[in-house]
Amino acid sequence: xxxxxxxxxxxxxxxxxxxxxxxxxxxxxxxxxxxxxxxxxxxxxxxxxxxxxxxxxxxxxxxxxxxxxxxxxxxxxxxxxxxxxxxxxxxxxxxxxxxxxxxxxxxxxxxxxxxxxxxxxxxxxxxxxxxxxxxxxxxxxxxxxxxxxxxxxxxxxxxxxxxxxxxxxxxxxxxxxxxxxxxxxxxxxxxxxxxxxxxxxxxxxxxxxxxxxxxxxxxxxxxxxxxxxxxxxxxxxxxxxxxxxxxxxxxxxxxxxxxxxxxxxxxxxxxxxxxxxxxxxxxxxxxxxxxxxxxxxxxxxxxxxxxxxxxxxxxxxxxxxxxxxxxxxxxxxxxxxxxxxxxxxxxxxxxxxxxxxxxxxxxxxxxxxxxxxxxxxxxxxxxxxxxxxxxxxxxxxxxxxxxxxxxxxxxxxxxxxxxxxxxxxxxxxxxxxxxxxxxxxxxxxxxxxxxxxxxxxxxxxxxxxxxxxxxxxxxxxxxxxxxxxxxxxxxxxxxxxxxxxxxxxxxx
Numbered sequence: 235x236x237x238x239x240x241x242x243x244x245x246x247x248x249x250x251x252x253x254x255x256x257x258x259x260x261x262x263x264x265x266x267x268x269x270x271x272x273x274x275x276x277x278x279x280x281x282x283x284x285x286x287x288x289x290x291x292x293x294x295x296x297x298x299x300x301x302x303x304x305x306x307x308x309x310x311x312x313x314x315x316x317x318x319x320x321x322x323x324x325x326x327x328x329x330x331x332x333x334x335x336x337x338x339x340x341x342x343x344x345x346x347x348x349x350x351x352x353x354x355x356x357x358x359x360x361x362x363x364x365x366x367x368x369x370x371x372x373x374x375x376x377x378x379x380x381x382x383x384x385x386x387x388x389x390x391x392x393x394x395x396x397x398x399x400x401x402x403x404x405x406x407x408x409x410x411x412x413x414x415x416x417x418x419x420x421x422x423x424x425x426x427x428x429x430x431x432x433x434x435x436x437x438x439x440x441x442x443x444x445x446x447x448x449x450x451x452x453x454x455x456x457x458x459x460x461x462x463x464x465x466x467x468x469x470x471x472x473x474x475x476x477x478x479x480x481x482x483x484x485x486x487x488x489x490x491x492x493x494x495x496x497x498x499x500x501x502x503x504x505x506x507x508x509x510x511x512x513x514x515x516x517x518x519x520x521x522x523x524x525x526x527x528x529x530x531x532x533x534x535x536x537x538x539x540x541x542x543x544x545x546x547x548x549x550x551x552x553x554x555x556x557x558x559x560x561x562x563x564x565x566x567x568x569x570x571x572x573x574x575x576x577x578x579x580x581x582x583x584x585x586x587x588x589x590x591x592x593x594x595x596x597x598x599x600x601x602x603x604x605x606x607x608x609x610x611x612x613x614x615x616x617x618x619x620x621x622x623x624x625x626x627x628x629x630x631x632x633x634x635x636x637x638x639x640x641x642x643x644x645x646x647x648x649x650x651x652x653x654x655x656x657x658x659x660x661x662x663x664x665x666x667x668x669x670x671x672x673x674x675x676x677x678x679x680x681x682x683x684x685x686x687x688x689x690x691x692x693x694x695x696x697x698x699x700x701x702x703x704x705x706x707x708x709x710x711x712x713x714x715x716x717x718x719x720x721x722x723x724x725x726x727x728x729x730x731x732x733x734x735x736x737x738x739x740x741x742x
C-alpha cells in the first residue's frame with residue numbers, strides 16, 4: 235500500500251467541501267425565494283427561471299465538463315469551476331433585478347457542472363478499491379448532511395440577515411476549497427485523445443432540452459404546444475448523440491460502459507431511486523409548514539432523523555459491503571427505503587410528527603446503506619482514463635431522475651390536491667394549500683379541508699415513490715453482480731478490477 239497518496243484523506247475533505255457548496259446553495263435558495271422575490275419585485279416566471287436556469291445549465295454541461303476533466307486535468311477543471319462558482323455567488327449578492335440574478339445563476343450552473351464530475355472522478359483515482367467504499371460513504375454522508383442542513387441554514391440566514399447571505403456564504407467555503415485544492419490535490423487526466431465537439435454539442439442540447447421539458451410538465455403539460463417541440467429537440471439530439479458516439483473514433487462518452495452489468499444496472503436503479511426521492515423534500519416541507527404549522531427553521535430541523543440515520547447506514551453499509559458484496563447491501567437498503575415510503579403513505583392531517591419522523595429515519599437508514607454501495611459498484615466499472623466522463627454520466631442520469639421525480643410527484647400532488655378539495659371552495663384555495671390557508675382566515679373548516687386534501691394527495695405521491703424504489707431494488711438485484719459472483723471468489727484487497735484494462739482498450 236506504499237503507492238497510496240499520503241494526503242488522500244485531506245484530498246477527500248476538499249472534495250467534500252466542493253460538493254457541499256453546490257448542495258447548500260441549491261437547497262438554501264429555496265428558503266430564500268419568498269424574501270428575494272419580494273425585494274426584487276420578481277414575477278412568478280422570474281422566480282421559476284431563478285430556480286431552473288441553474289438546473290438547466292448544470293444538467294446540460296455535465297457530460298462535456300466530465301470529458302474536459304479527463305482531457306485537460308480533473309483538478310484544473312474543478313478549480314476553474316470553484317473559481318467561477320465563487321465569483322458568480324459574489325456577483326449574485328450585488329444583483330438588484332431578477333434578470334441579474336438569473337445571469338448569476340447561469341454562471342453558477344456552469345461552475346457547478348465543472349465541479350461535480352471532477353469530485354467523484356478524483357475520488358476514484360486517489361483511493362484504491364480497498365478504501366474507496368469508505369471514502370464514498372464519507373462523501374455521501376457530507377452530501378446528506380448538506381441536503382438536510384441547508385434549509386435550516388437558509389432559515390437562520392434569512393431570519394438574521396437578507397437573501398444575499400444565501401449566496402455570500404458560498405464565498406468563504408469556495409475560497410477554502412480552492413486553497414486546499416491547489417496545495418493538496420494531485421492532477422490526473424487521461425492519455426491524449428481527439429476532442430469530440432459534435433458529441434459535446436449534441437449532449438448539451440439534448441440534456442438541456444430534456445430537463446427543460448420535464449420542468450415544464452406541471453405547468454404546461456407534457457405534450458402541449460412548446461412541450462412537444464422541446465421533447466422533439468431532446469429526443470433528436472440524444473438519439474443523434476448515441477449514434478455519433480458509437481461511430482466516431484474518439485467518443486466523448488464511452489457508451490460501452492452500459493455493457494457492464496454493474497454500470498447499467500446501477501445507473502438505472504439510481505435514476506429510479508431519484509425519481510422516488512425527487513419530491514420528498516418538496517412534499518414533506520409543505521406538510522410540516524402548512525399542515526403542522528412549523529416555521530422554516532423548525533421544518534429544516536425536522537429532517538435531522540434522516541441525516542442521523544443516513545450516517546449510521548453509511549457506516550454499517552461499508553462494513554456489510556466488504557463482507558457480503560454491494561448487491562445485497564443495495565437490495566437491503568432499497569427495501570428499507572420502500573418501506574419508509576409505504577409508512578409515509580399512512581400520514582394524515584392529524585398524524586403529527588411521530589410517523590413522519592420514523593419514516594424519515596427509515597429512509598435515511600436505507601439511503602445510507604444503498605446509495606454509496608450502488609455508486610461504488612457503478613464507479614468500479616469505469617477505467618481511470620474515463621473517470622471524469624464516467625462520473626458525469628452517472629451524475630447526469632441521476633439529475634434527470636431527480637428532475638423527472640420532482641415533475642411527476644409535483645404534478646401528482648397538485649392534481650390530487652385539487653381533486654380532493656370541495657368543489658365549492660374558492661379558486662385560490664383549490665390551487666394550493668398555501669392559497670387555501672391564506673384565504674381561509676377564520677374559516678376553520680376550509681383550512682381543515684385543505685390539510686386533509688393535501689395529506690391525501692401526499693399519500694398518493696409516496697405510493698409512487700415506494701413503487702419506484704421497489705422497482706430499483708428488483709432491477710439492481712437481477713442485473714448487478716458482485717465480483718465474487720463473477721470470479722467465484724472475492725478479489726484480493728486492493729486489487730483492481732480485471733475488466734478495467736479491457737474497458738480502457740474498448741473505449742480507446
